[in-house]
Amino acid sequence: MTQLGNDQIKGVVKERYGALARSASEASSSDDCCGTDCCSTASSEEALTLYTSAETQDLPAEALAASAGCGNPTALASMQPGETVVDFGSGGGIDCFLSAKAVGPSGRVIGIDMTEDMINLARANARRLKLSNTEFHLSDMEDTPLDENTADILISNCVINLAPDKDPVFREAFRILKPGGRLMVSDMVLVDDIPEDQAADTSNWVACLAGAEKKETYLGKMRDAGFAEVEVLSETPISGDDGWRASIRSMNIKAVKPGS
Ligand SMILES: C[S@@+](CC[C@H](N)C(=O)[O-])C[C@H]1O[C@@H](n2cnc3c(N)ncnc32)[C@H](O)[C@@H]1O
Numbered sequence: 001m002t003q004l005g006n007d008q009i010k011g012v013v014k015e016r017y018g019a020l021a022r023s024a025s026e027a028s029s030s031d032d033c034c035g036t037d038c039c040s041t042a043s044s045e046e047a048l049t050l051y052t053s054a055e056t057q058d059l060p061a062e063a064l065a066a067s068a069g070c071g072n073p074t075a076l077a078s079m080q081p082g083e084t085v086v087d088f089g090s091g092g093g094i095d096c097f098l099s100a101k102a103v104g105p106s107g108r109v110i111g112i113d114m115t116e117d118m119i120n121l122a123r124a125n126a127r128r129l130k131l132s133n134t135e136f137h138l139s140d141m142e143d144t145p146l147d148e149n150t151a152d153i154l155i156s157n158c159v160i161n162l163a164p165d166k167d168p169v170f171r172e173a174f175r176i177l178k179p180g181g182r183l184m185v186s187d188m189v190l191v192d193d194i195p196e197d198q199a200a201d202t203s204n205w206v207a208c209l210a211g212a213e214k215k216e217t218y219l220g221k222m223r224d225a226g227f228a229e230v231e232v233l234s235e236t237p238i239s240g241d242d243g244w245r246a247s248i249r250s251m252n253i254k255a256v257k258p259g260s
Contacts, residue, residue, distance in 0.1 A: 006164040009205055010140075013162050014115045016206040017091065020066060021117035024092055025124065027065035055098055063125040066092025066118070069157035070208065070250040071186020074098040076233060078182075082106040083152040086176060088141040088169070089113055089159025093122035093134075099155065100134045110151070111136040112144050142168040149178045158250075161188045161211040166218065170225035179259020183227060185252070188212040188238070192247035212248055219253070227255035 050072050056064055074095050079085060079102035087096050090111025100109045113119050113136065122136045139145055141156075142163065154173050163169050173183055188208045204210035213221070215232070222230045233252040238245060 004164075004200060004202065004205065008202070009162075009164045009211070010114070012202045012206055017068070017115045018117040020068060021092065021115065021121040024062055024066035025117075025121050027061040051094075051098075058129075059094065059097055060125050060128045062121060062128070063092045063094050063097060066121055067094045068092075069095065069186060070188060070238075071157055071252050072098075073155040073157050073184040073186045073252070074102060076252055076254070077102075077153050077155060077184040079103050079107075079153060084108045084150060085110070085153045085155060086144075086146065086151040087111045088154065088156035088173065089162070090122055090136060091118050091157075093125045093136065095155055095157050096122065096134050096136070097125065097129060097131070099153075100129075100131050103133070105133055107133055109134040110146065112139050112141050112146075114138070114140045142172055144172060144176060146176045148175045150176045152178055152181050154181065154183050155185070157186045158188060158208050160185060161208050161213065162205065163211065166213055166221050167224070170222050170227070174225045174227060174257055177257040179257055181257045183222070183253075183255040183257070185254075187218075187251060187253065189215045189218050189235075189249055189251045189253075190247050191215055191235075191249055194244045194247050198244055209245070209248055215249075215251070222253070222255050226257065228258045230255040 068091055081104040083103045085099040090096050090113045093111055096109045096111040111122055116138055119136050119138045126134045154177055160169050190212045198204050199210045219230050231254050236250045238248050
């Protein structure tokens, strides 16, 4: 259990990612791209390795500069034209823009983020891309303004670990997915406990380390919310995995809301 309060955690997360959004909004279309603070491991080179150059070549520098994920859930979600995608913790919008391409003009993409500067950045990036099928909402992912049974696919990239309580996140994901809808999450997950002092350090929270849940607990929370076919697709040690950080993995996890 963390010694940090939920409000304190959300406050430092908003502060940190607000700062990243403001700095990314000043990125030019020069060679300088990709965030340096993505979750724990980031360097611009590592952020770039999450995506192929074919995926990133048409995206604005301001979207790449805010990239702070630990996977590429869109690439794993088998999106089809016309589908509706929701992204929990959409940041500067990178995964929404890739999803918008995958579902096409007849589809719909909805980004959710609790940090105002990130939402402003994502909206500006959507205007740069002249996207008509993508929208961004300022909201906690635990309690969104979306109707139930809205989405065919829910993606999230290195965000759920930042939530002080994961149960309401998975309950909300379940609520807004249609029956038969797919959940595709990239996230930081623990394979062993981390020291209490590291877990209580807010800089480790905003770096997507201290809030990581034990793997079986995380998967159990997905099942408790009602998800079926919960499956870890891949599990990768984070870089600089010496000491207590060796307990942390970046994972791609899929699940399905039962029904059709
Ligand atoms: C590590 S960044 C990842 C951003 C994006 N998914 C990407 O791959 O670039 C985490 C983002 O999640 C947002 N976030 C964290 N907790 C949230 C919550 N409870 N509800 C909504 N957004 C949240 C932050 O504001 C931030 O933009």
